[in-house]
Amino acid sequence: MNENLKVQSHHLERGAYLYIRQSSMRQVMENVESTKRQYALRGRATGLGWRDDQIIVIDSDQGESGASASWREGFQHLVSDVGMGRAGIVMGLEVSRLARNNADWHRLLEICALADTLILDEDGVYDPANFNDRLLLGLKGTMSEAELHVIKARLRGGILNKVRRGEYRCPLPTGFLYDEAGNVVLDPDAQIREMITHFFETFSRVGSASQTVKAFAREGLLFPSRVRNSKQVIFQPLTASTAMRTLHNPRYAGVYAYGQRLYRRTVDGKKQLRKRDPKEWLACIPDAHPGYISWDQFQHNLRVLESNGRGYQSVRASPPREGAALLQGRVVCGRCGSHMRARYADRRGQVDTWYLCSRASASRGEPHCQSIAGWPIDAAIGELIAAEMTPAAVELALEIRKEIERRHGEADELRLRAVERARIDADLAQRRFMLVDPNNRLVADTLEREWNDKLRSLTELQEDRERALREDRLKLDDAIHDRLIAMTTDFKTVWSDPTLPNRERKRLLAYLVEDVTLLKFPSEGETRVHIRFRGGRTETLTTQNPKSSAQQVKTRPEVVGLVDTLLDDHICAEIKDILNAKEIRPGGSARRDQTNAQFTDLRVIYLVKQYGLRTRYDRLRDRGMLTKAEACAKLGISESTLVRWAKYGIVKRHSYNGYMSLYEPPGPHVPAKQCSRWNQLAHRAASVRRLSEQNATISMEGL
Template identity: 45%
Template sequence: MSIENSGKVTAEHLRRDAYLYVRQSSLKQVVNNSESTQRQYALRGRAVALGWEEDRVVVIDSDQGRSGASTAGRDGFQRLVAEVSMGRAGIVLGLEVSRLARNNTDWHRLLEICALSGTLILDEDGLYDPRTFNDRLVLGMKGTMSEAELHLLGARLRGGQLAKARRGELKQPLPVGYVHDYADRIVKDPDTAVRAAVERVLDVFTATGSARQVVKTFAAEHLTFPSRIRTGPRKGELVWGPLKHWQVLNVLHNPLYAGAFCYGRRKVERTTDGRVSIRLLPRDQWDTLIEDHHEGYVTFARWETNQATLAAQAASRGLERTATAPREGPALLQGLMICGRCGRRMTIGYHLRQGREVSDYRCMTHAIQEGGRVCQRIPGPGVEQAVAALLLEELTPLAVEAALQVTGRLAARAAEADRLRSTHLQRAQHRALLLEELTPLAVEAALQVTDRLAARAAEADRLRSTHLQRAQHRADLAKRRYLAVDPDNRLVADSLEADWNAALREVAAARKDVERARIETEPVTEALRHKLAHLAGDVHRLWHDPGTPMRERKRIARLLITDITLTKGERITARVRLSGGRHHTLDLPLPLGGGKLWQTPKPVVTAIDALLEDHTDAEIADILNQRGLTSGKGLPFHRLLVRDIREDYQLTSRFDRLRDRGLLTAYELADILDVSVPTIWKWHRGGLLEGEKYNDKNACLYPHPGPNPPRVQQGVRLDRRRPAATPKRTR
């Protein structure tokens, strides 16, 4: 020990403790680089040589396996700083600066605290007093070099990784469905069940266009999905469980499944509290992307299509919404509507009308973001009906055009039809001629879809059977291990018996899933194939068939429609952009609102007006119900409802119509015949007088008797004329 160094140690320093800080960057270094650890612990002898007693040397080694790049998670370093700041440390010992800290911020903070508390610092090269300029300068340079060294080490390792990655040779953890062979090449998993599960996920997404629908399909078909354990004693083991949404997204987003090697998709960042944050980078920021690197489950073009589909669905949740995945709601044009005023995507709202869900298309962005008014709110049924009629009108010509492009069988007939297009009748013949050829193609396409559905059902059943076989194999292995154990070794025997019972429970659950799925899955019968064949020949019947799910109608609409721009003024203007480049403008009337929706249809009012000539209110209600007519609310008619309609629309009552025709009341006729009113009623019941009913209480009006009044039968006494004081009534 030099005189200069020994002179730095004073009695004040010796009255305080000496703190020895020991650290290795990783657990691997702790296990393999034991020499470095021994050298750090040997510094205890240096403290004793400087005058500290051995029991006054405090060793802090709780940061073994911790990186020195930050203080986060380094409890030992934080304890050291606390002891120095409280003046309990006379000297801090470390093998080198990098053991204490590899971050200039942490290192200079420690130097500042040591200078304030008068604490010495000792490393393998010498003893330093941070209060002196020269020692502090040397320690600052050592800290800077330590941080630079960490950067150089990282850059060197990073350069090697990038070089191997750009050659496609960097070995990385592989997703489920891929393994490394003996030469570290990426190959498909040799387990056919694993490959079939991955292929099933990709196929279902292609058919449905929704990751959530993939999860629902797997759950409905009682299918499981594999995953590999990444850490722990069971690392690398394959386990099966229910498919999760995040697993579907991992499969769809990973270009490895398209046969492409990529590096740099994720960026690892550290937060201020030392936590690791992983952020996905856009494709243009990836370091490496090598197509056709290995055998993929899908083509790269199909993978890019999947990314576009997922991106469109993700954008539907933002401010600039685009078309979402088709769902089960009754709104046919979900995700296709654009506001004609502000250009934003319109959302959907549902409400009940006469017990049925109807849709409204609303532009809500301004109202939600700024608290303003709703930009536009347009009822959906009228627009949807008009667009559906347009689609059905356009669907047949588009299908005919596609059939002409695919097959050459129509070439001769198409040329003949071109010659017949001069008149309307000839154009109709041309359409019928093409449809005659198109129907077998549509039927064939429907049967192909049916066959694909049957194949998918068979594939799902095969996956379930494979899972059952795998569970049975594990149960057999557990049984053989249990039977082979020494009966006297009860601890091992009990553990193996528990494993066997767990395997048997797994077999029972797998068998139950297979049996339940076979019961729930409807087979594709010949009757179903025949029905689909007939439906495929008629697009209109297929569209209006109650068995066609609303989701399928939406998919048909999205195949033909790019978007629809709605503008509401005195009328509704809908500009429909079709995928083929054609545009259509629909001019629609504003839908009736409020009570106008419940108004009695004009044909019903006209019918009531005509029936009042010969019938009462109750008779009119019966006649209208027999004709199948209903009120504005869709209800059947009754006497009071007919009366209300008659009064609301100010129709002339039947009484007034009969009076206009000259018919008399019973009192007026009694005065003419010089008899009492009851006599008139008796004569009418006896058939002596004709009368016309004007209400449903059998009250009548009578025609004028003229010069020949009715003759009374012999023996019938004429009642006396009623007293003149009795007031007369007109109805």
């Protein structure tokens, strides 16, 4: 059918859309003829009857692949205008320019058929509503997609063939370079090599990526990092992401690896990354080039990182942390066999350690299997470790000193490398400044400023190195060495030293103990501790469970017995003073720093009532003491006379609550003459007392 017959008047009333695309920016820059051919299609549209102002050119997708339409804004704009009936014809040099994907191509054909829009390529004009034209366009789309697959397969096949031989050149991580022959070699910069070596040694020592980052920050060391798409290497503080990326890179083990990740495009055009299992890597060639660690060490590092990131597993050996739980990661439940976790609780101003088996509760909603106080168990384990380590303590201390000296020496070597690099940069800046023409002040000022910056950096690095040397020397002077040797004569002193970090205790424990199984017996108030040492030897200990809160605040039986004894001869106020004088505290508290934890009258009265002790009143009545009315009737005197007799010791009075008393009964026969004589004695004593007071008053007035 003639092209002009397919173009109708209603087509010419709408716009003519020219879509231009090339797959990469390199093609845009180098394949200029293809671009000219695509722009030349404007003449075809003019020849078919469209005016120049009706021709709309869409070239915003230059440098974009046609494998999908999700990331091509120009193609999406074209489809939108076609669907809204604005396009009379869509022009492209060939089908592959519009789409390399059958789904996108057939979607465009369907929309063009519904909107009565024509399609033009270099071969002719097509009407998608016509069956024969649509069949031909569908065939062209299939061939375009197959062509893309063939191109990719050829390129991919060549790359994979090189990959299998280990010859495909991939971007190298920091610390490696390609030599002139194309072989992978270690970076010739000694500072870079030594810093990377120190990184792997530090990780082997501390067993954690985060602790490695902290060690670098503590020592003031900078880690090398290559600028993206450049050979320039800069030194900056080590981060956790850099540490993890370095530990997971097999190139540092001298292994040529390719295909560690699988990339896929999602519906929205984004890349989806999935890590492959090492067995699925496209290439894994050990000993392909020099490395900083061995392949076995690389595999061990990966296992350590994996174990650090697990919450539960059959065998867990997590890296030591700052917490007080001595058996962190090594406690096994004696009931279900699961590993117990450490939990900390802030109670009464101090942090308590608990070992909790909560796996069944977290996964199945069941009650906690066991919850055991950790401080009695840690204390028993500490005493056992101290007894085991005492014979070898001196030798261990010397080895620790050597290890610390070696670490400080390595850190100083790395700082010295940084100083040397800064000195080289300063010398280079100086030579550049000396070679400049003095009359060119604009360039000379800039070079002089750069020289001053380099000198300032050199001075700062030298001061940092000297300060670090002074600190290291302070840590390893002879006084500390002699103190360390003296402490090793009794390893218990070293173990209980408050300045020793908990992390170091756990590291020492890891060399001796494989795991510890705990089994709690609440009825007996104790816990069985089964220790399995490395090498197979076992040991069993028994620790007492701490008292509950109610038991801790309960008054001790010996204090109750003492109060019972004191009630025979003392009132509650006197008993309170006696207990406080003996520094006996109420309840289960024995802390002397609690000034408010003292006995009062009410506390003593509460003990008497709570424990059912006989009161002071009942005890006096059992001994025959009389009330005031009974004593007056017995003696035939008034109450005022009885009070006066008691005041002057004629009658014995016994207090039972601080302000009320009972009286000791007189003999069986008290004659009236004796009572009269007691009254005379009482009156005489009162007269003597009044006379003494008058004489004292006269003497004061005379003065």
